[in-house]
Amino acid sequence: MIEALLQALINGVIAGTILAVPALGFTAIFAVLNYPNFAIGALATVGAYAGWVGNTALGLPMVAALALAFAATAVAGLVVQWAAVKPLESAGALMMAIASLAAGLVLENALRFGFGNDLRGYDLPLLRDWRFGEFRVGPQQVQNFALALAAMGLLWAFLRYSRTGRAMRAVADNRDLALLRGVDPARVAAVTVAVGAGLAGMGGMLVGLDTSVDPLVGTRLVLSIFAAAVLGGLGSIPGAVAGAIAIGVAEEVAVLAFNPAYRLVVGFVVILAVLTLRPAGLFGARAS
Amino acid sequence: MIITTRRTALFAGASLLAAPGLVRAQGAPIRLGTLTPLTGAGGPYGPVMANCVKSVVSDVNAAGGVLGRQVAVVSEDDQTNPEAGVRAARKLIDVDRVAAIMGTWASAVTTAVAPLCWESKTFLATVSGADSITALPHSGWLIRTQPNTTLQGRKFGEYAVELGAKKVFFMAPQTPFTQSQLANMKPPIDRAGGSIELLIYDATKPSLRTEVDQVLRARPDLIVLGGYTPDTTVLLRDIFRAGFRGKLLAYAYSVNQQMLSSLPNDVTEGIYTLAPSPAEGSGGFDRVKRIVGNDNPDPYTCQIYDQINLILMAMAVGNDATGQGIRDNIRKVSQGGGDRVDNAVDGLRAIAAGKKVDYDGASGPCDFTDAGDITDCKFRYEQVRAGRQTLIRIA
Numbered sequence: 001m002i003e004a005l006l007q008a009l010i011n012g013v014i015a016g017t018i019l020a021v022p023a024l025g026f027t028a029i030f031a032v033l034n035y036p037n038f039a040i041g042a043l044a045t046v047g048a049y050a051g052w053v054g055n056t057a058l059g060l061p062m063v064a065a066l067a068l069a070f071a072a073t074a075v076a077g078l079v080v081q082w083a084a085v086k087p088l089e090s091a092g093a094l095m096m097a098i099a100s101l102a103a104g105l106v107l108e109n110a111l112r113f114g115f116g117n118d119l120r121g122y123d124l125p126l127l128r129d130w131r132f133g134e135f136r137v138g139p140q141q142v143q144n145f146a147l148a149l150a151a152m153g154l155l156w157a158f159l160r161y162s163r164t165g166r167a168m169r170a171v172a173d174n175r176d177l178a179l180l181r182g183v184d185p186a187r188v189a190a191v192t193v194a195v196g197a198g199l200a201g202m203g204g205m206l207v208g209l210d211t212s213v214d215p216l217v218g219t220r221l222v223l224s225i226f227a228a229a230v231l232g233g234l235g236s237i238p239g240a241v242a243g244a245i246a247i248g249v250a251e252e253v254a255v256l257a258f259n260p261a262y263r264l265v266v267g268f269v270v271i272l273a274v275l276t277l278r279p280a281g282l283f284g285a286r287a288s
Numbered sequence: 289m290i291i292t293t294r295r296t297a298l299f300a301g302a303s304l305l306a307a308p309g310l311v312r313a314q315g316a317p318i319r320l321g322t323l324t325p326l327t328g329a330g331g332p333y334g335p336v337m338a339n340c341v342k343s344v345v346s347d348v349n350a351a352g353g354v355l356g357r358q359v360a361v362v363s364e365d366d367q368t369n370p371e372a373g374v375r376a377a378r379k380l381i382d383v384d385r386v387a388a389i390m391g392t393w394a395s396a397v398t399t400a401v402a403p404l405c406w407e408s409k410t411f412l413a414t415v416s417g418a419d420s421i422t423a424l425p426h427s428g429w430l431i432r433t434q435p436n437t438t439l440q441g442r443k444f445g446e447y448a449v450e451l452g453a454k455k456v457f458f459m460a461p462q463t464p465f466t467q468s469q470l471a472n473m474k475p476p477i478d479r480a481g482g483s484i485e486l487l488i489y490d491a492t493k494p495s496l497r498t499e500v501d502q503v504l505r506a507r508p509d510l511i512v513l514g515g516y517t518p519d520t521t522v523l524l525r526d527i528f529r530a531g532f533r534g535k536l537l538a539y540a541y542s543v544n545q546q547m548l549s550s551l552p553n554d555v556t557e558g559i560y561t562l563a564p565s566p567a568e569g570s571g572g573f574d575r576v577k578r579i580v581g582n583d584n585p586d587p588y589t590c591q592i593y594d595q596i597n598l599i600l601m602a603m604a605v606g607n608d609a610t611g612q613g614i615r616d617n618i619r620k621v622s623q624g625g626g627d628r629v630d631n632a633v634d635g636l637r638a639i640a641a642g643k644k645v646d647y648d649g650a651s652g653p654c655d656f657t658d659a660g661d662i663t664d665c666k667f668r669y670e671q672v673r674a675g676r677q678t679l680i681r682i683a
Contacts, residue, residue: 004501011497117331119521121550129529138497138529207494211522212550215327220492255498261462263490 003134008252014141016228016248017148018210022203022221023228023240024155025196031172031235032192035096039080039104040200040225042111044218047073047201048208049111049120056123062209066147069205070198076107077197078190104219112215120213144206151202152241155195159237164191172235224251227267230274233281242282246270317360318353318609320345320599321386322592323376323401328368329491329516330393332546336580337391337415337592338363343579344596344632351633354604362386366397368516373397374404381408387603387611390595392416393588394516395464398432405429411614413595415588418465422659428615431660433591433651435564437465441472443667444512444537447562448473449480451535453510456484457503459523460514461491469514491519500526513538513559517547528555539563540670541586545677553675564651565668565682566590571630572597572650587651594649598622600632601647604639621645623655 022044029037050072054065084103088095129136159165164187170178171188179185203225204218211217228247232239247270254266274281322341324334338361345359353359362384366373373392380386381404388411392398395418402421405412406429414421414432417440422432448456456477460466470486477484485506489499500523503511511527513520513536520542527536540563548556566587567573576585576593598618603609606617621635626644629635635645647654655663669680 004505007501008498011495011501015495112327117327118546119518119550121552126525126528126552126555128531131531136530140529211494211525212518214518216518217494220494251493252498255502259488260493260499260502261488261490263493 004256005253007135008256009249010135010137012249012252013245014137014145014248015252016245017145018203018206019221019224019228019248020241020244021148021151021206022200022218023225023232023244024152024237025199025203026225027229027232027235027237027240028168028192028199029196030229031237032168033096033189035085035093035100036226036229036234037080037085037193037196038097038101038222038226039077039084039107040197041218041220041222042104042107043073043077043080043197043200044204044207044221045108045111045213045215046076046218047198047204048213048217049115050201051205052120052122052208052213056120059123062124062143062147066151066202066205069201073201073204074194074198077193077200080104080107080197081190081193108215108219115215117215120208122209122213124209140210144209148203148206151199155199155237158195164188168192168195223264223267224248227270229281230271231281233283236281236283239281239283317358318355318603319360319362319384319386320596321380321384321389322361322363322391323366323373323380323389323397324363324391324592325368325393325397326363326365328366328394329518330366330368332517332544333393333541333586333588334365334391336586336589337393340576340579340589340593341390341596344593345600348600348632348636351636354600354636355607355609357609359600366392366394366401368394368397370394370396370400374400377401377404381405381410386410387609388413388599388614390414390599391588391592395421399424399464402426402430405611409611409615411599411611411618413592413599415591418463419468420464422657422661426660428658428660429611431595431618431656433594433649433654433662434587435665436661437468438472439665440562440564441469442476443562444469445473445476445484447560447669448484448510448512448537449476449482451510451537451560453477453508453535454480454482455506455508456482456510456512457506457508458484458486458512458514459499459503460486460488460512461516461519462488463514466514473512489515489519489523491515493519494522496523496526497530499523500530500532504530504532508534510535510537512536513542515542517542517544521547521551524551524555524559535560537562540668540677541588543672543677544586548672548675548677556672556675559672560680561670561672561677563587563668563670565666566650567648567652567666568682570648570650572648575631576650585650590650594647594651594654597630597632597635597649598647598654601629601635601639601645604636605645619656622647623653 047069051065051069054060054068080103084099228244232243324337326334364376392414395416398416536559540561601621602618606613626646670677
């Protein structure tokens with residue numbers, strides 16, 4: 001039983017780390033633009049397809065395909081923002097969230113129209129897991145884990161050291177003060193959406209690498225992404241990472257305790273518990 | 289000029305009234321609906337199924353229609369999702385006022401849609417397999433061309449025994465047929481001194497590693513995969529990574545060519561599959577091959593081909609183009625002896641000549657019990673070799 005628990009923990013940390021990438025995108029957009037972008041699932045799907053095209057049609061190696069997934073999804077995110085969300089900005093966060101949900105459905109079906117419903121697999125050999133006594137870890141899992149960590153590291157460096165990253169944090173902390181200091185809100189919003197959507201696309205591709213790509217690959221992640229962001233505190237960058245890892249572990253460990261068919265309950269229970277007991281989440285202050 | 293115009297109008301009106309009933313009736317076509325999954329897990333099958341129905345109807349219309357009326361097909365998408373299926377069925381029933389709905393694929397969708405059909409006196413023909421469907425209180429408003437899960441489950445159990453399995457694990461998502469599939473697999477395995485266990489997983493989960501670990505801890509020698517294509521793909525990858533060396537047995541509708549081309553060959557090598565077999569070599573099967581343009585049409589397209597042919601002939605034999613007419617007359621054309629026909633154009637001609645017809649279709653003989661189940665069906669046993677399904681036998 002202990003081995004099963006430890007194995008579930010390993011699986012959960014790896015799944016959570018991958019989940020953290022789109023969760024970071026979701027929470028970054030919330031922090032700066034103050035609305036939950038529910039197109040995040042469809043954007044993750046865009047990334048999965050972009051990476052797949054890069055890898056199979058253009059023959060790109062993984063890191064380059066991941067960069068292509070980021071770039072393509074950043075563009076898709078900006079299109080969603082300008083075409084669907086921005087015109088409803090004055091109607092409030094709820095309308096913006098609904099607009100993003102609708103735009104997500106359009107994106108998902110556009111992909112279905114273009115690529116069909118067929119499952120797509122990356123041009124990668126599937127390797128058997130490495131075994132360490134009773135435990136096992138997959139080479140693909142380890143690679144995805146490393147890529148997810150690298151993406152998060154790059155995001156951290158961008159927010160910490162670049163002028164634009166600092167402007168994003170300033171707007172997230174105190175919008176009015178940032179405006180007084182001469183930060184251009186339109187530019188910061190655009191960069192945030194591009195980076196947030198790009199991260200979602202990278203997350204979609206990482207999940208697609210581990211499984212396969214179809215028009216619903218990102219949509220299946222939405223509840224977990226939202227639960228991770230709520231648990232960590234909507235708008236909190238470290239919170240999204242901690243929340244995603246916690247959700248990843250909880251979903252895997254729950255399999256040992258409950259019927260695995262009830263996995264979705266984990267996400268809902270976490271959202272319900274956090275909103276009831278600590279609405280600001282683990283790390284959030286703004287959300288309260 | 290005015291007089292001429294008025295005369296013309298009067299003449300036109302009088303001509304319209306005097307026109308034979310046939311001409312006027314052609315203005316109001318008989319409406320039939322297809323409700324197949326164009327998206328979701330059943331997405332690979334639904335579009336082909338809907339096109340097959342349109343092709344049959346187009347041939348019938350070219351030959352003069354049914355009861356002197358043209359037939360119109362309205363196709364909707366159930367998205368392999370009960371909630372979307374109910375919305376689409378409501379549209380077909382309330383807006384399009386179809387006499388029959390054909391082709392519901394997932395058992396959960398059929399279960400949700402069936403009550404709408406019998407309450408509105410719309411006939412429903414389905415390709416879903418769950419036992420519970422024909423046990424619904426449908427009072428004859430439903431038939432299915434797919435063998436039920438009792439039969440399919442027993443075949444899976446017997447085949448697992450034939451493959452030498454002693455310890456079987458059944459991994460499946462929650463569907464209306466999961467429990468009855470397990471219950472019917474169990475007796476043959478028990479009789480052979482083996483055992484079977486069940487793990488139900490969440491079909492939307494991107495990774496099923498922990499679930500696979502749970503199953504492998506029981507050290508099974510055969511795993512039965514009971515899901516649809518997307519989740520079975522995830523499952524197969526995780527089973528391969530975990531290093532499982534035993535046998536795998538699955539539904540042919542999930543381990544299909546689309547899945548085989550998306551996974552490396554070494555992941556799928558050796559998987560055994562089982563599926564209700566279409567009536568290969570029959571006239572109906574050859575017609576479906578021509579309609580879909582390939583030599584290996586899937587069983588669901590063969591079944592919906594049979595459904596549309598039976599429905600068109602039932603309306604003709606009962607001289608009634610409503611759901612009630614189909615319900616009351618479908619068994620008069622599907623069974624009971626008479627001229628053997630495999631398509632509606634020949635059948636309608638025979639019916640017009642006052643002959644009794646007995647339809648034998650692309651999916652099989654298409655004889656139905658009172659509950660709406662088919663009475664006979666063959667199964668197709670295949671194994672994946674080098675990324676392709678290889679036929680072992682049809683029995």
